[in-house]
Amino acid sequence: MKEKVMIGLSGGVDSAVAAYLLKKQGYEVVAGFMRNWDAITNGDFLGNPTLNDPCCPQEADYEDAKKVAEILDIPLYRIDFIEEYWNEVFTYFLKEYEKGRTPNPDIFCNKYIKFDSFLKFAKEKGCAYMATGHYAKRVEIDGHVYLKKAADLNKDQTYFLSQLNEEQIASCLFPLGDIDKPEVRRIAEELALPIAHKKDSTGVCFIGERHFKQFLQNYIPAQPGDIVDIDSKKVLGKHDGVLYYTLGQRKGLGIGGIHGTTNHSWFVCGKDVEHNILYVADDPSNKALLSTSCIIHQVNWLLKEYKLPLHCNAKFRYRQKDLGVTITSLEGDEMVVTYDAPYSAVTPGQAAVFYLDDVMIAGGIIEKTNK
Numbered sequence: 162m163k164e165k166v167m168i169g170l171s172g173g174v175d176s177a178v179a180a181y182l183l184k185k186q187g188y189e190v191v192a193g194f195m196r197n198w199d200a201i202t203n204g205d206f207l208g209n210p211t212l213n214d215p216c217c218p219q220e221a222d223y224e225d226a227k228k229v230a231e232i233l234d235i236p237l238y239r240i241d242f243i244e245e246y247w248n249e250v251f252t253y254f255l256k257e258y259e260k261g262r263t264p265n266p267d268i269f270c271n272k273y274i275k276f277d278s279f280l281k282f283a284k285e286k287g288c289a290y291m292a293t294g295h296y297a298k299r300v301e302i303d304g305h306v307y308l309k310k311a312a313d314l315n316k317d318q319t320y321f322l323s324q325l326n327e328e329q330i331a332s333c334l335f336p337l338g339d340i341d342k343p344e345v346r347r348i349a350e351e352l353a354l355p356i357a358h359k360k361d362s363t364g365v366c367f368i369g370e371r372h373f374k375q376f377l378q379n380y381i382p383a384q385p386g387d388i389v390d391i392d393s394k395k396v397l398g399k400h401d402g403v404l405y406y407t408l409g410q411r412k413g414l415g416i417g418g419i420h421g422t423t424n425h426s427w428f429v430c431g432k433d434v435e436h437n438i439l440y441v442a443d444d445p446s447n448k449a450l451l452s453t454s455c456i457i458h459q460v461n462w463l464l465k466e467y468k469l470p471l472h473c474n475a476k477f478r479y480r481q482k483d484l485g486v487t488i489t490s491l492e493g494d495e496m497v498v499t500y501d502a503p504y505s506a507v508t509p510g511q512a513a514v515f516y517l518d519d520v521m522i523a524g525g526i527i528e529k530t531n532k
Contacts, residue, residue, distance in 0.1 A: 164289035165189040166334060169279060170230060170237060172222030174356050175294030175337060177229040178345045181352060182336040183292055184233060191286065193238045194226045195279060197246035197270075198368045205368070208375030218369050225356050232354060238286070242278050249273035250366070255380050261434035262510025263407040265321075265479075268524075270366040272324040280332055290334050297322055298338035299330060300520065305465050306331040310519040313341035320479045323514040323524025324461050374405045374413070386437035388416055391430050391449045400439045403432045409450065409506030414441065428506075451503040452530035457496040457513050464522040474516045477507045477527065483516065488523075496525060 168180045170192035183190045196219055200209055211218050223239065230237035250269045257264035275293065283291040295318045296311035306327055311317040322330075337345060349357035363370060381404055388398045398416040400406065406414075410429040430449040431440035442449055469491060474483035475498065485501035498513070507513075507530050515523040 162189050163187045165191065165287055166290045166292050167238075167279075167283035167286060167288040168192050168235075168292045169275060169294070170194050170226045171294065171362070172225035172229070172356065172359075173294065173362055174345060174349050174354070174359055175296075175361075177233075177294075177354055177356055178348045178352075179292060179294040179336040180229070180233055180235060181348065183334065184235070186336075188290075190233075191236045191238070191288065192226070192230050193240050193279060193282060194223050195240050195242055195274065196223070197242045197274060199243050202243065203247065203251075204379050205371075205376070207379050208372035208377075210370065210372065225359070228355050232352065238282075240279065240282055242274050245278050246270070246274055257510050258377060258381060258404050260510075261404060261432045263508050264510045265512050267321045267366040268324050268512050271322055272329075276322075276325055276329045276333065280329065290332055292334040292336060294337055295322060295335055296337050296342075297335045299333065299335055302520065303465065305463075307463060308521045309338075310516070310521075311335075311337070312339045316342050319516075319521050320476055320512065320514050323512055323521060324459070326461060327463060374401060377405055384437055386439065388414065388439045388441055391440040391442050391447065397427070397441065403434055403437055403439045406432065406439055408432075408508040409445070416441070445505055448532070450505045452500070452507050452532055453503050454497065454499040454531045455507055455513070455527050456529045456531075457498060457525035458494060458528040460491065460494045460496045460523060460525040462491065462496075462523045464517070467522075473522065476514045476516075477504070478511060486515070488515065494525070495528075496523070 166183055166188045168190060170176050170180060180190055180192060227237060250266055250273060253269055254264050254266045280291050296313055296316040297319045298309040298311060300307055300309045308319050308322055308330055310319055346357055383402045385399050385401055387396045388400050389396055406429045408429055411426050414427055416427055425443060427441040427443055428445050430442040430447055471488045475486045484504055487499050488496060489499055490497040509527050509529060511527050513525055513527050
């Protein structure tokens with residue numbers, strides 16, 4: 162038998178099939194279910210559609226994980242990382258929103274919880290590796306380990322793994338890297354797993370679906386202010402708080418069809434946090450939304466041999482198509498990136514992830530954009 166592996170079993174179909182594939186490959190498989198959020202303890206009341214449900218979603222997921230573990234005949238641990246999640250992920254998430262930025266909690270959940278706290282737990286239990294149901298590939302190039310985009314590019318999740326260092330990558334297996342989602346569901350059906358057609362989890366990492374604006378109001382008080390046309394400077398309406406909106410956002414502005422405005426959509430193109438003004442434009446290509454370069458902080462640089470300037474591809478949002486960029490400087494954990502052409506809605510606080518031939522070479526957080 163191969164080495165011992167601990168799979169993060171979430172109660173969903175991806176991690177369940179990943180566990181099966183590891184067993185099929187001859188690994189000694191054990192599983193861990195992580196509970197990282199408690200709605201009552203964490204004051205998660207507003208915007209929580211499941212608050213009055215007889216069974217909270219995390220407990221329902223745990224019951225599903227237990228059923229899968231029983232069918233696959235693997236031991237299952239239940240681990241509580243609620244305090245770690247609050248301290249390492251959610252506190253950062255709130256601080257970023259208070260600055261008027263748009264963070265991605267999934268990336269730091271992976272960095273600090275799944276691939277740190279959970280990895281340490283797996284090692285304590287004698288495991289050589291941990292594994293997850295992420296769609297990503299682990300590849301070795303010139304003696305170093307990298308992540309590569311999954312075969313199913315529609316489901317590729319390397320964007321969310323962009324803060325993992327080489328040691329974390331080397332300690333993890335990704336059994337779903339070479340198969341697509343329909344195949345995952347087909348395998349689950351063949352195994353008669355009760356979660357074969359379970360809906361994919363969405364929403365905030367380990368928290369779930371929320372009415373997002375109301376959810377944030379649990380922690381950041383609403384401060385209504387003006388919505389202003391960036392070009393005419395005309396006040397078009399009122400917002401609930403600039404912190405609740407993100408650059409490029411189109412839905413939820415409440416100004417469509419207002420007398421004296423255009424009939425087409427409006428897009429968030431700027432936030433003045435100090436004066437509590439939300440700026441909008443009626444054209445997604447408005448110059449206020451465009452930038453030609455950006456500064457990246459918290460850089461996680463993985464490429465071992467390189468020469469600057471370096472032309473590569475980048476994603477500034479999940480599911481965004483690859484965009485051509487040039488990395489012009491790298492000093493410590495700060496990087497300067499210029500674009501092949503002006504790009505729209507590159508958003509401070511979001512992750513920027515960089516690739517060469519589908520291999521992830523770096524990730525970081527967008528600090529500032531330049532016109």
